[in-house]
Amino acid sequence: xxxxxxxxxxxxxxxxxxxxxxxxxxxxxxxxxxxxxxxxxxxxxxxxxxxxxxxxxxxxxxxxxxxxxxxxxxxxxxxxxxxxxxxxxxxxxxxxxxxxxxxxxxxxxxxxxxxxxxxxxxxxxxxxxxxxxxxxxxxxxxxxxxxxxxxxxxxxxxxxxxxxxxxxxxxxxxxxxxxxxxxxxxxxxxxxxxxxxxxxxxxxxxxxxxxxxxxxxxxxxxxxxxxxxxxxxxxxxxxxxxxxxxxxxxxxxxxxxxxxxxxxxxxxxxxxxxxxxxxxxxxxxxxxxxxxxxxxxxxxxxxxxxxxxxx
Numbered sequence: 578x579x580x581x582x583x584x585x586x587x588x589x590x591x592x593x594x595x596x597x598x599x600x601x602x603x604x605x606x607x608x609x610x611x612x613x614x615x616x617x618x619x620x621x622x623x624x625x626x627x628x629x630x631x632x633x634x635x636x637x638x639x640x641x642x643x644x645x646x647x648x649x650x651x652x653x654x655x656x657x658x659x660x661x662x663x664x665x666x667x668x669x670x671x672x673x674x675x676x677x678x679x680x681x682x683x684x685x686x687x688x689x690x691x692x693x694x695x696x697x698x699x700x701x702x703x704x705x706x707x708x709x710x711x712x713x714x715x716x717x718x719x720x721x722x723x724x725x726x727x728x729x730x731x732x733x734x735x736x737x738x739x740x741x742x743x744x745x746x747x748x749x750x751x752x753x754x755x756x757x758x759x760x761x762x763x764x765x766x767x768x769x770x771x772x773x774x775x776x777x778x779x780x781x782x783x784x785x786x787x788x789x790x791x792x793x794x795x796x797x798x799x800x801x802x803x804x805x806x807x808x809x810x811x812x813x814x815x816x817x818x819x820x821x822x823x824x825x826x827x828x829x830x831x832x833x834x835x836x837x838x839x840x841x842x843x844x845x846x847x848x849x850x851x852x853x854x855x856x857x858x859x860x861x862x863x864x865x866x867x868x869x870x871x872x873x874x875x876x877x878x879x880x881x882x883x884x885x886x887x888x
Contacts, residue, residue, distance in 0.1 A: 636792030683825030691821035711815030733760030
């Protein structure tokens with residue numbers, strides 16, 4: 578090979594290497610840049626633990642405040658526990674059905690307010706429960722007495738049109754009833770509470786199965802229709818709620834670290850105090866609901882809240 582050819586060959590190799598290095602830098606930058614709908618807290622410097630948390634607007638538990646900050650009782654609880662176990666936080670805003678799918682595939686690490694079910698145990702691990710709820714049925718104001726519903730099964734024997742949110746878990750009794758054609762025919766799904774509230778107000782459905790009454794209050798207030806809804810006297814047992822982790826990405830040891838922090842916060846009262854911080858913006862209740870407070874038997878409080886259902 579001539580000297581000139583050798584120089585050209587060497588220059589070509591240097592340019593090729595530079596191009597590869599440049600492409601690698603671009604890919605690294607893209608990989609570390611939050612995706613749309615994603616918020617990264619305290620960008621990690623050398624952390625070995627980054628947790629991707631899926632959230633959706635969920636009353637005072639998960640919301641965006643007036644300054645555009647993602648917050649809420651459960652968001653702040655997650656941030657506090659993650660900080661104590663030494664993990665960075667990435668928040669991703671997604672519909673609930675998508676959150677479940679991404680936890681199953683491992684593109685999300687965890688979410689909150691999740692019910693422990695046999696189906697989810699295939700792909701998820703669960704923390705100890707940190708709050709509880711009961712289901713509630715919300716109807717248009719002034720119409721609670723129009724529907725003689727004493728059990729969930731009664732819905733299948735009437736023309737009552739029930740609104741639910743796809744992907745939410747409404748208890749084992751509800752799941753069994755959905756296997757009955759007469760009951761299932763009366764159930765209509767939607768993506769979120771906002772859609773169901775509008776369907777209720779415009780008489781496209783007759784009631785909404787509520788997974789947490791405090792969440793319904795927030796969404797109805799935001800839609801300026803709080804005075805147009807009330808709670809039906811039908812009572813349905815609720816459930817304990819947990820953080821739900823992807824088996825594909827989160828180890829049992831990390832779940833146990835979460836459990837340790839949650840149990841300590843419950844014992845020293847800081848868990849209840851955290852939820853209480855968000856009570857002051859709850860405001861007026863719809864007819865048929867109890868006033869809220871900060872005790873452990875209230876709507877948002879952990880371990881015994883008097884709220885709605887479970888996701």
